[in-house]
């Protein structure tokens with residue numbers, strides 16, 4: 001009587017099998033290769049050797065200072081800004097736009113700009129310090145460089161912490177907020193006793209995400225460490241250290257062993273993130289959407305009492321200082337990109353726009369044309385592949401409640417890209433695809449697919465089920481219902497996810513750096529897969545070699561702007577799509 | 590309105606039962622929604638499932654539809670067991686509480702969609718959908734999207750989409766709860782007319798007892814994991830099977846009080862209790878059965894609730910408070926002493942002293 005409908009069962013699995021197969025081939029396999037090659041003679045000699053290196057403790061220390069420091073300060077500053085935006089009734093949009101501006105600047109561009117800011121002599125910070133009577137700091141000197149790196153990390157990740165915390169604060173039920181107004185609660189009373197405790201889960205998520213990001217970050221320490229060769233021990237992290245070992249020093253197994261140690265370390269915040277996101281056995285699953293985060297139960301915050309009025313001004317003053325911190329590097333990037341080169345190298349540095357030209361910027365755009373085309377094409381292909389793999393998988397996870405699968409996906413997301421890069425490089429070179437567009441199109445979805453599965457599964461969770469049930473009753477097959485009913489409904493979410501995937505792919509530096517050698521040759525099939533990120537980093541017209549800061553600043557800033565502009569445009573569009581939300585009508589008359 | 594039968598009954602000739610639920614048990618984790626529930630719904634009737642929120646009405650409807658699987662028991666539609674059949678193979682039509690109209694499709698595409706997925710030719714499906722829309726008076730909305738039509742029209746589109754596949758059973762889950770009070774009245778009447786015209790077996794879920802009484806041929810009162818009573822609205826109203834039903838039906842609710850009967854006289858309120866022996870009882874008195882002005886009882890007016898056409902008067906007799914409905918309360922005042930009479934025979938619900 002009960003006919004097991006094989007087609008139905010199969011068509012349900014079909015939704016996530018492609019994504020899982022992809023992640024096995026381009027995630028698990030490279031990871032496995034990396035493990036294997038880290039100990040090729042099946043002893044652990046390479047691991048032992050690492051711990052015997054005299055500078056290894058220092059590199060571990062650097063990694064922790066950079067990651068934990070970045071996470072702590074990003075979350076503290078992000079929370080202050082989130083409180084500012086949440087508490088205001090006017091200018092909310094403008095304030096949050098400023099707060100997430102650095103989010104729109106790719107890490108590569110941020111690092112390049114900070115490299116010029118930190119420049120001894122020509123950098124603009126010294127004269128400012130001098131003017132307010134503070135001592136001059138040798139930012140990239142051996143005592144300071146680790147902290148300079150961390151400051152850059154904070155600048156780059158605080159928007160993420162801000163966005164997640166703000167999502168937590170704004171998810172406080174409206175009635176709670178109104179009740180607090182009626183009760184005459186002041187700002188500190190409200191945030192300390194209502195909003196922050198309710199947003200604890202979001203704040204913890206923000207902390208874990210920024211920490212995971214910093215642990216695995218390649219771009220900032222690589223570029224600030226000189227973008228090539230062996231980074232100075234005073235600021236090398238496990239990521240840049242292992243990269244140098246693998247790709248400069250020919251110590252492959254030792255470098256891979258380092259990435260495995262890193263992966264093991266990151267597993268701690270990674271697994272915590274999985275736990276926080278899956279939220280201790282709740283059935284609705286995956287509440288940890290990036291845009292609405294869970295409230296997790298852990299011991300309540302005991303905050304000391306602060307007077308409401310001063311608290312408000314404290315928030316305003318701190319926010320104002322943070323805004324200067326956020327805006328100045330962006331201003332500086334614009335200034336450098338659009339002024340004659342001669343104005344860059346004078347002492348004392350010129351901080352105000354005196355002469356604006358666009359010719360160098362336009363020349364740089366022309367020079368970067370093959371890279372711009374390559375990056376655009378690859379990012380579009382990666383986006384398409386990501387959506388095709390991730391959207392159905394996310395749907396299955398949301399609807400069939402596959403929490404274990406979601407947990408694995410989030411965990412994969414937290415593993416640093418450096419742990420995959422050698423294995424992926426190995427696979428791509430075996431396929432003879434190095435320095436082709438395919439190399440990046442095939443490997444980059446490893447980073448976008450998990451993230452999109454994660455966020456899209458939350459999106460599907462928020463879609464009312466009744467449409468699919470109506471479709472089921474009407475006789476739609478699961479596949480047909482997915483393509484004809486669910487996909488059109490999910491369009492706003494899909495568009496946002498697609499933009500996020502595009503931005504990710506546009507950002508990436510490590511994989512192109514390893515897999516590409518030359519700019520596109522303007523032929524098909526395309527050979528030469530340098531991207532805008534690699535262009536910006538290795539761009540060195542005078543062949544002065546060595547560190548990035550020796551590059552011509554105007555071109556550095558120009559390539560930074562080229563990198564940032566598409567991301568800014570897409571972020572703004574994605575934001576408006578997210579705000580538009582779901583279709584109205586159809587349900588709830 | 591046309592009266593040509595829309596649904597052919599050939600496949601099910603001879604059977605009077607349309608849908609039968611046999612020994613249905615359903616649990617969600619530790620929560621038992623029903624335990625061994627039985628129901629029979631006759632062909633062509635409008636049958637309501639009514640009960641307080643959380644009593645499992647939606648769950649039961651979804652079990653009939655196949656959207657939820659029972660833990661044990663069987664569902665029969667037209668004498669055929671449908672357990673294990675997926676929803677589309679049960680040939681049911683369903684109107685969801687939120688309508689679930691496909692927001693990206695036009696009205697006509699929404700109505701056609703069950704036929705399209707059955708690979709009916711587009712032109713044929715279109716013609717049938719247009720006819721159906723005409724019958725439900727939504728012909729002029731066909732090119733629009735659901736968001737561009739009114740709540741009442743959305744609701745008709747949902748009816749049309751469910752009816753177009755000529756279902757054996759038509760399931761509706763609180764279809765009018767999103768309409769405002771005005772529209773709700775006309776929508777109810779409309780549903781009743783459509784149901785009559787199409788002669789379709791309809792199972793209707795609502796938590797609103799007055800709605801259920803006004804449109805149904807028969808009603809099942811659900812609560813506490815079981816069916817308390819099944820009957821026509823009149824049977825339910827006049828002869829509730831237990832205190833739960835008695836309290837649930839009628840607005841304002843029944844007065845349930847304890848009385849002592851001795852030698853044909855009852856205290857604290859005097860009323861006719863034919864055929865009741867001596868003892869203590871729980872009895873139910875309809876508010877409209879309590880008439881103020883004259884009678885054997887005396888009480889104090891404790892509160893007045895003006896409700897437009899009528900006024901609800903709260904009376905206190907000794908320690909007992911009862912409600913009465915009065916259509917002209919112009920002279921009554923709180924604190925006033927009045928005489929009253931219990932005119933209808935009260936319902937004896939339970940004996941208390943045994």
Ligand SMILES: Nc1ncnc2c1ncn2[C@@H]1O[C@H](COP(=O)(O)OP(=O)(O)O)[C@@H](O)[C@H]1O
Pocket residue numbers: 617620622640641642643644645646647648649
């Ligand atoms: N999918 C589910 N999981 C767990 N509990 C459920 C689920 N669906 C319904 N319930 C519970 O079953 C009970 C009956 O729900 P429902 O059928 O929706 O009642 P009604 O429609 O009468 O209001 C409620 O207590 C509800 O919380």
Ligand SMILES: [Mg+2]
Pocket residue numbers: 646647648
């Ligand atoms: Mg319900």
